[in-house]
Amino acid sequence: MDVVQLLRQYIDCKTTLFREGILDDQFTQLQKLADDSSPSFVVEVVSLFFDDSEKLLKNLTQALEQPVVDFKQVADHAHQFKGSSSSIGAQRVKNVCIAFRTYCIEENLDGCLKCLQQVKHEYALVKNKLENLLRLEQQIVAAGGSIPPVE
Amino acid sequence: MARNGVVSRRRRTEGFDSSDLSKSDHAQQAHVLAVDDSLVDRIVIERLLKISCCKVTAVDSGSRALQFLGLDDEKSSVVDSLKVDLIITDYCMPGMSGYELMKKIKESSAFKEIPVVIMSSENVLSRIDRCLEEGAEDFIVKPVKLSDVKRIKNYMIREDRSSGEDRGTNSRKRPRDGCDSLSSSQSLNSPPPSLESKLFNRFYPTVLRPSPSKPPSPLFSLSPLPSSSPLPRSPSPTPSSSPCAPLDSPTRRVKLINSAHVMPS
Numbered sequence: 001m002d003v004v005q006l007l008r009q010y011i012d013c014k015t016t017l018f019r020e021g022i023l024d025d026q027f028t029q030l031q032k033l034a035d036d037s038s039p040s041f042v043v044e045v046v047s048l049f050f051d052d053s054e055k056l057l058k059n060l061t062q063a064l065e066q067p068v069v070d071f072k073q074v075a076d077h078a079h080q081f082k083g084s085s086s087s088i089g090a091q092r093v094k095n096v097c098i099a100f101r102t103y104c105i106e107e108n109l110d111g112c113l114k115c116l117q118q119v120k121h122e123y124a125l126v127k128n129k130l131e132n133l134l135r136l137e138q139q140i141v142a143a144g145g146s147i148p149p150v151e
Numbered sequence: 152m153a154r155n156g157v158v159s160r161r162r163r164t165e166g167f168d169s170s171d172l173s174k175s176d177h178a179q180q181a182h183v184l185a186v187d188d189s190l191v192d193r194i195v196i197e198r199l200l201k202i203s204c205c206k207v208t209a210v211d212s213g214s215r216a217l218q219f220l221g222l223d224d225e226k227s228s229v230v231d232s233l234k235v236d237l238i239i240t241d242y243c244m245p246g247m248s249g250y251e252l253m254k255k256i257k258e259s260s261a262f263k264e265i266p267v268v269i270m271s272s273e274n275v276l277s278r279i280d281r282c283l284e285e286g287a288e289d290f291i292v293k294p295v296k297l298s299d300v301k302r303i304k305n306y307m308i309r310e311d312r313s314s315g316e317d318r319g320t321n322s323r324k325r326p327r328d329g330c331d332s333l334s335s336s337q338s339l340n341s342p343p344p345s346l347e348s349k350l351f352n353r354f355y356p357t358v359l360r361p362s363p364s365k366p367p368s369p370l371f372s373l374s375p376l377p378s379s380s381p382l383p384r385s386p387s388p389t390p391s392s393s394p395c396a397p398l399d400s401p402t403r404r405v406k407l408i409n410s411a412h413v414m415p416s
Contacts, residue, residue, distance in 0.1 A: 045194055
């Protein structure tokens, strides 16, 4: 695939991510922090976010499977997930985590379980799209192109 | 991508990197101790600070921060307090909260002068009140942005030293870009801005000011709220609300200001 096609795909992918609210301005802020001395900063942070999120989702699932659910524990995990997704700019994940915490405070198990499903879905979506975006970036650079500057 | 004017990035594009800095440049760089239990947030804040020409030590808990400073129970050798120019800490952390960490720092004779900034993902007025009352220089609502870091650089001790100012007990430096109207007549060695003026400027950065040469920026940063959401944004899940305070207390005045029923004199 040539650079022009890759760039077109990259721009489409990025536009969709922002238009659908999957990512917000914080992601743009992170992209601005990469430079010649730290060109793969975004890839590093995103990878850390993925690792962190897998753990949190596992913890959330386990906590909600307990015979007696510790809602404070669930709320703590949801709070952490909210924090990391907010720092990356994963807006939809963050928004589900906000609702998740409210259900924890209310000790509403059904609500929590619904949020768990929703957050898994939103996380899978942002993971898939971000991996795609970052892969396209690498392909563009490898093909001799350059990424359009961040607005 | 090289659109913002931070010095370090211009230097990098001119072919400099941090190893080209002379020893004296390194010595002049502010050293920030960043405390956050979230790895993602630590990486981000570290990067934000480094891009803003700061040396950074990032730790994952309040107790590690105290260890680093030599304030832990081990009574290890005391780190020279001059080595840390600012402490920035998350509020919500397991074990010791950022608030508790700040209290310990402010209780220490060696470190109480180090400015402390609190970060939190939650915009809770009572929490902000408490932190400012306890001596926090600023309260940043996460996610932290480059503009937040640029602003807090103004609080750093090393800034004072390099400009040769008196570092007495009132060594807090007010933000360079714009002063609040309530303290504009005060000298830099006068008492720091009152809690009322800090909180007033937070919510009404441009109201009731004499027209300055350029619009002052608010002393504190908030992530922009969605337009449909009034302040405060959400009830605090933790029991941190202060009890109903007398009418003329700072907390009460903030509540009145926030509801826009009263303009402070």
